[in-house]
Amino acid sequence: MSTPLQNSFRTGPDERGHFGLFGGRFVAETLMPLILELEKAYEHAKVDPAFHDELAYLAKHYVGRPSPLYFAERLTEKLGGAKIYFKRDELNHTGAHKINNVLGQILLARRMGKKRIIAETGAGQHGVATATACAKYGLECVVYMGAVDVERQKPNVFRMKMLGAKIVPVQSGARTLKDAMNEALRDWVTNVADTFYCIGTAAGPHPYPAMVRDFQSIIGTEVRWQMDEMEGRLPDSLVACIGGGSNAIGLFHPFLDDKSVELYGVEAAGHGLAYPEGHAASLAGGKPGVLHGNRTYLLMNDDGQIIEGHSISAGLDYPGIGPEHAWLRDIGRVTYSSATDKEALDALQLCCQMEGIIPALEPSHALAFVSKLAPKKPKDHLMVVNVCGRGDKDIFTVAEHLGGM
Amino acid sequence: MTTRIETRFAKCHAEGRAALVTFLMAGDPDPATSLELIKSLPKAGADVIEIGMPFTDPMADGPSIQAAGLRALATGMSLAKTLDLVRAFRAHDNETPIVLMGYFNPIYVRGVDKFLAEAKEVGVDGLIVVDLPPEEDDELCLPALKAGLNFIRLATPTTDDNRLPKVLTNTSGFLYYVSITGITGAATPDYSKVAGAVARIKKQTQLPIAVGFGVKNAQTAAAIAAYADGVVVGSALIDTLKNSLDDKNAATGKTIAAVTALVSEIAAGVRQARKAAE
Numbered sequence: 080m081s082t083p084l085q086n087s088f089r090t091g092p093d094e095r096g097h098f099g100l101f102g103g104r105f106v107a108e109t110l111m112p113l114i115l116e117l118e119k120a121y122e123h124a125k126v127d128p129a130f131h132d133e134l135a136y137l138a139k140h141y142v143g144r145p146s147p148l149y150f151a152e153r154l155t156e157k158l159g160g161a162k163i164y165f166k167r168d169e170l171n172h173t174g175a176h177k178i179n180n181v182l183g184q185i186l187l188a189r190r191m192g193k194k195r196i197i198a199e200t201g202a203g204q205h206g207v208a209t210a211t212a213c214a215k216y217g218l219e220c221v222v223y224m225g226a227v228d229v230e231r232q233k234p235n236v237f238r239m240k241m242l243g244a245k246i247v248p249v250q251s252g253a254r255t256l257k258d259a260m261n262e263a264l265r266d267w268v269t270n271v272a273d274t275f276y277c278i279g280t281a282a283g284p285h286p287y288p289a290m291v292r293d294f295q296s297i298i299g300t301e302v303r304w305q306m307d308e309m310e311g312r313l314p315d316s317l318v319a320c321i322g323g324g325s326n327a328i329g330l331f332h333p334f335l336d337d338k339s340v341e342l343y344g345v346e347a348a349g350h351g352l353a354y355p356e357g358h359a360a361s362l363a364g365g366k367p368g369v370l371h372g373n374r375t376y377l378l379m380n381d382d383g384q385i386i387e388g389h390s391i392s393a394g395l396d397y398p399g400i401g402p403e404h405a406w407l408r409d410i411g412r413v414t415y416s417s418a419t420d421k422e423a424l425d426a427l428q429l430c431c432q433m434e435g436i437i438p439a440l441e442p443s444h445a446l447a448f449v450s451k452l453a454p455k456k457p458k459d460h461l462m463v464v465n466v467c468g469r470g471d472k473d474i475f476t477v478a479e480h481l482g483g484m
Numbered sequence: 485m486t487t488r489i490e491t492r493f494a495k496c497h498a499e500g501r502a503a504l505v506t507f508l509m510a511g512d513p514d515p516a517t518s519l520e521l522i523k524s525l526p527k528a529g530a531d532v533i534e535i536g537m538p539f540t541d542p543m544a545d546g547p548s549i550q551a552a553g554l555r556a557l558a559t560g561m562s563l564a565k566t567l568d569l570v571r572a573f574r575a576h577d578n579e580t581p582i583v584l585m586g587y588f589n590p591i592y593v594r595g596v597d598k599f600l601a602e603a604k605e606v607g608v609d610g611l612i613v614v615d616l617p618p619e620e621d622d623e624l625c626l627p628a629l630k631a632g633l634n635f636i637r638l639a640t641p642t643t644d645d646n647r648l649p650k651v652l653t654n655t656s657g658f659l660y661y662v663s664i665t666g667i668t669g670a671a672t673p674d675y676s677k678v679a680g681a682v683a684r685i686k687k688q689t690q691l692p693i694a695v696g697f698g699v700k701n702a703q704t705a706a707a708i709a710a711y712a713d714g715v716v717v718g719s720a721l722i723d724t725l726k727n728s729l730d731d732k733n734a735a736t737g738k739t740i741a742a743v744t745a746l747v748s749e750i751a752a753g754v755r756q757a758r759k760a761a762e
Contacts, residue, residue: 095619105588105615107544109640109665112647251550257541264543269666271642369589369615370541382562383593385540 088335088412091403096285096373099409101402104284106372109268118286120191125293130186137182138297141215142172144179146298148305148463153433161316161456163449164309166302166330166465169438175468176298176326177208177279183294184277185212193275195219199263201228201256201322202394202441203235204468205279210244220244223262225255228393234472253387256322256397260371280323281401284372288402295329302463303333310461316341318452319465320445321415322359322395324404326467335412344404345448347390348417359388360417361400362408370398375405391420391476392440394468418447424480426450427470439468440476488581488609489634489657492531493692493713502709503531504754505694506747507585507718509552510535510569511561512725517735518556519572521725521743526580528744529751532694532714533573534612537566537586544614546669548719551726555733563590563599567606574607583636583657585612588624596624600631610634610657618650625654634658639685641665641677648688658692658714661685666697669719673698675707682712701746702753709757717750 091098104114124130138144147170151163168176188196196218200206206222213220222239226248229236239246252258260283267276281291299317306314317334319327321344334340349358358364361376368377370385378386378398390396407413418426423440426447430438438446442465449464456462470477496503506525511518525533538553538561545553570582584603591599591613603611611628618625618637625635634657642665643651652659661682663673682693694714699705705715724746728739 104617104619106617107614107640108617108638108651109544109642109662111617111619112642112644251547252540252554261541261543265546265667268544269670271665366593369587369592371543372615374592377589379589379593381593382564383539383590384557384562385589 089332091406092285092289098403098406100367101374101405102285102288103374104372105369105374106284107268109271113267113271114284120187121286121290124187124190133186134183138179142178142182143170144297145301145305146170148302148309151434154430157433158450158453160454160458161452161460161462162458163453164306164314164461164463165436166298166463168298168326168465168467169469173204173208173211174471175204175208175439176295176329177205178211179297179329180279180291180294180325181205181208181212181277184275185216185218188218188275188277189216191275193273195221195270195274196277197221197223197263197266197274198277198279199223199256199259200279201259201396202392202439203228203232203239203472204394206244207235207238207242209277210239210242213244214242221247221266223247223249223259223266225249225253225259227254228256231476232393232472233475255387256393257385264371279325281325281328281403282323282371282373282375282399288373291325292328292332292403295325296332298326298329298465299331299333302330306461306463313337313340314461314463315339316343316460316462318343318345318445318449318462319467320345320395320441321400321404322347322397322441323399324401326465328401328403330465331413342413343448343452344413344415345444346415346417347392347395347444348419349389349391351419352417356386357389358417359390359396359398361398362404362415363417365398367405373402375399375402391423391480392444394439394441395444416448418444422447424477427477436466437470438466439470440473441468442466487634487657488579489532489583492581493658496531497692497713500758502712502754502757503694503714504529504751505532505534505696505714505716506530506721507534507536507716508721508725509538509549509556510566511538511556511559512552512722513555513729513733513735513739514559515561515565515569517739519569520740522569522573523576524740524744525747526577528747530580530747532581532583534583534585534716534718535566535570537563537584537590539587539590542587544667546667546719548669548722548726552722563594567602570608571606581609582607583610583612584608586614588613588615591624596627600628600633604631604633608633610636612636612638612660614638618653621654629654629656636660638662641681645684648685652689652691655691658694659685659689660716661693661695663695663697668697671698672700672704678708679711702749705750706753706757709754715754721746
């Protein structure tokens with residue numbers, strides 16, 4: 080491990096879990112001892128080679144890592160600018176990047192002797208990954224999912240059930256991801272002795288944002304050596320979609336100190352940023368606040384009441400964002416942009432037609448941004464977009480929007 | 485400086501009984517009924533009044549209090565209007581302590597210093613902010629103490645003897661012991677364990693200890709009042725309130741009477757508890 084460098088962007092958070100103004104541990108007292116216990120267990124695991132060996136073994140033989148870095152030749156030609164590479168985390172077991180983090184947390188839960196795993200899920204990818212890992216290790220699994228999302232992500236609900244998880248449709252609030260997270264926290268407050276809360280994104284109280292980032296950083300670490308192998312140098316830009324931001328931070332983090340690498344996060348602009356309740360872009364349309372254990376940018380009204388976001392993508396439909404992204408935006412290291420529902424749908428179709436790859440709606444937002452940025456870049460500009468999930472789960476939603484195909 | 489909260493707990497102690505702490509959500513079911521309800525509480529036997537600050541995402545609350553917050557927000561309730569409610573109550577009652585309870589985000593967004601100045605000015609005595617553990621004391625706890633407000637902390641069954649000093653530091657007014665691991669309005673606690681926990685905490689503090697979560701009626705209140713300095717009741721009052729509403733969640737002629745009747749019943753239980761034990 081390298082020692083922390085001065086002027087490095089990679090040393091956060093501080094010992095209290097802060098990335099600048101953001102992060103922290105804003106939880107009820109009942110959970111505080113659990114979070115401190117988790118932090119301690121993670122600190123131990125982090126320096127234990129056996130933990131890393133076990134995780135590396137699973138990444139290779141169970142997940143199928145490294146995921147390929149693929150030159151998207153026809154898309155590159157079509158857009159006529161930057162040389163576009165796909166980081167193909169959609170090829171992972173369970174179909175998204177979520178499994179990278181889940182296996183890390185489940186191994187940790189086993190070390191801590193926890194027998195019952197709870198999780199929240201939006202698009203269902205984190206729920207499927209958690210149900211998968213729980214099946215593999217014989218752990219009880221309860222997944223909280225907004226009732227709206229249960230409806231729009233049916234294929235994933237069936238998958239989780241087949242894997243033996245109990246799905247709890249959440250009827251409170253807007254019945255989407257934020258409400259699922261509230262309900263998972265309520266479960267955790269109630270079942271403190273035997274339960275491990277497996278959070279799916281790089282948000283929540285410390286140490287989750289740092290821990291999830293660490294487990295997802297395998298994405299960027301692989302891109303680094305893969306690009307070196309293929310092109311003999313660093314990429315020039317990295318692009319990823321952002322809901323909570325775990326795939327993006329996993330891709331970006333290993334490159335934060337490489338000043339030449341441009342980093343772009345793409346939020347979900349839903350119907351458009353002009354509609355305060357019609358998008359899920361918390362950096363573009365939110366302000367700093369406190370929710371779900373951390374301070375970060377949130378969509379809310381003047382009274383501090385949380386606004387229900389909207390995105391066609393259930394995985395991006397969250398009114399907050401991981402605290403490290405909030406900090407990276409404020410210090411200017413990462414450029415954040417957004418793509419609308421329509422732009423994402425267009426990009427999804429373009430990707431299908433040009434590359435024979437059906438991306439999920441989430442990375443379709445990143446692809447929408449690529450289709451705008453790539454033409455402006457020279458042909459020797461190496462651009463990597465994280466295709467963090469596959470689109471099988473979205474076919475019904477997409478069909479509905481495109482008129483049944 | 486002695487606060488209304490300290491004065492009230494001392495008075496109840498002198499009377500040889502526990503204090504009854506009642507919780508209702510500001511603006512539930514509408515601002516006008518909410519004010520009338522809160523004004524009627526002292527006469528019905530409430531010693532300390534907790535007023536919920538409505539929030540869209542109350543992570544530590546069960547369905548009853550979640551729904552109460554959403555009903556209040558639906559009628560346009562806000563943090564500013566919650567402060568107005570306290571001001572209106574104070575014009576009528578200058579002795580009953582008022583504690584605002586809720587989550588940090590609305591306070592943070594309003595601005596901590598601004599909120600504290602306003603709270604003090606309208607006559608708030610203490611704050612309970614569920615998602616601010618001692619680790620985040622710089623955010624609100626220390627500024628609140630400096631502004632002359634009590635900052636009441638929750639201790640829970642997961643707060644062991646090692647952690648307890650950390651929870652007690654900077655806690656003032658009283659300590660709120662959460663009788664179960666869980667959300668509001670959920671399970672009924674194991675009273676023998678709660679008594680043991682209160683005794684354990686008393687070894688480390690002189691602060692009055694109020695016990696809440698799982699208090700549903702006179703009988704459950706009396707069981708706790710036998711050994712605790714205060715009994716907190718919330719979800720049971722809110723359930724009663726909810727049951728008195730019409731099918732559009734509007735107040736009816738029965739609303740205030742139904743809630744005050746339950747408060748009176750529980751207040752009688754609290755007052756009888758130690759006499760019965762003697």
